[in-house]
Amino acid sequence: MAVSNQQIIAILRELVALTILEEESAQAFRVRALENAIVGIESETRLLAELDEKEMIGIKGVGTSTASKIREFLDTGSIKKLDALRAAYPPDFVALSRIPGVGPKTLKRMRSDLNIENLDDLKAAIDGEKLRGLPGLGAKSEAKIAQSIERLGLHGKDRRTPIAEAMPIALDMVAELRGLKTVEDVQYCGSLRRFSETIGDVDIIVSSNDASAVMEHFVGLPSVSEVIAHGETKSSIITTTGLQVDVRVVTPDEYGAAMVYFTGSKAHNIKLRQIALSRGLLLNEYSLSDSETGKVKASKTEASIYKALGLAYIPPTMREDSGEIEAAADGSIPQVVQLDDIKGDLHFHSDWSGDGRSSIEDMIGAARDRGLD
Incomplete structure (x- = not known):
């Protein structure tokens, strides 16, 4: 199977994250060049694997250096520069950059001065009040970092990832799996689908009658x-950025039930099961069925399950047992803001100020294309 554009984007995103550490700045030229290339490739309809370097350079945002790296990856399955960065910055070390207050310069200083390589090392340094001795840090900064670790739940396997970092990884994985001919549908679920501020693992549900093909493709992705x-x-994997991703394959008939179950929240699901029991039904990750006969009442879609329970469809972002089930029962579920509802934005950065990616003209054109006011 040819390498997809999503696979290339995932590799470039990893290269961005590691280059930020190497350059000690998210605004470094090489970082911005890679980010511009990603933006261009995301809009590209052609398969990069079928293009030569000259054609790649013709894509807006893709420069000579990036095109060369893409070609190297397509030809060899790896990029020497990326391999070197992975060796220099292992996943446990890179994960520390997610902590608010720990920028690339600070992180590298922690490593050079305090031999900090992972979360345990960092927590030990905080307990020993060693961070406050680093240039640019003090007791207040040390306390803020400790609070960030606590707030994000960064405790070994319980580590939480900000949604802004987890979402691109999940979207790349979903796009990869959706490209398989045997896949009928695929979606991320769990706390990510509920748009929680932070998430633990990324959970993905795939609808397919060929689970083995999906599993083989998933564990063989370059980002694994x-x-x-x-x-x-x-199957469960750890990405090169240190995030765990779990993929489950269910049959098309079970897909809706699985999406309800694995999207959660736990409290929301408990309420749904209680309603099901009151109606003589059983609800699990496979179906909503009659508790006596076992006859399936609903399973293929989430909407059908909610309807069979006498409820209006509840958007994933509301499923926290905070009154949404009661609202769905009496038909008063509020409307969720959609992308089409956005009329404009009061603050944008262009390349004129030096910290934006696009020109003012391009941004005006994009705003018009989206129908913004």
């Missing part, structure tokens, strides 16, 4: 650093 489990219908 480690395969934790490789089963018939569920």
Whole structure:
């Protein structure tokens, strides 16, 4: 199977994250060049694997250096520069850059001065009040970093990832799996689908009658650093950025029930099961069925399950057991803001100020294309 554009984007995103550490700045020229290339490739309809370097350079934002790296990846399956950066900055070390208050310069100083390589090292340094001795840091900064670790739940396997970092990874994975001919539908779920501020692992549900093909493709993606489990219908991996991703394959008939179950929240699901029991039904990750006969009442879509329970469809972002089930029962679920509802934005950065990606003319054109006021 040819390398997809999404695979290339995932590799470039990893290269961006590691280059920020190497350059000690998110505004470095090489970082911005890679980010501009990603933006251009995301809009490209042609398959990069079928283009030569000259054609790649013709894509807006893709320069000579980036095109060369893409060609190297397509030809060899790896990029020497990326391999070197991975060796210099392992996932446990890179994960520390997610902590508010720990910028690339600070992180590298922590490593050089205090030999901090992972979360345990950082927590030990905080406990020993060693961070406050670093240039640019003090007792207040040390306390803020400690608070960030606590707030994000960064405790070993319980580590939480900001949604802004987890979402691109999930979208790349979903796009990759959606490209398989045997996949009928695929979507991320869990706290990410509920748009929680931070998430633990990324959970993805795939609708397919060929689970083995999905599993083989998933564990072989270039962004996979480690395969934790490789089963018939569920596999778990650690990405090169240190994030765990779990993929489950269900049949098309079970897809709706699985999406309800694995989207959660736990409290929301408990309420749904209670309603089901009151109606003589059983609700699980496979279906909503009659508790006596086992006859399936609904399973293919989420909407059908909510309808069978006497509820209006509840958007994923509301599923926290905060009154949404009661509202769905009496038909008073509020309307969720959609992209089409956005009329404009009061603050944008262009390349004129030096910290934006696009020209003012391009931004005006994009705003017009989207129908913004």
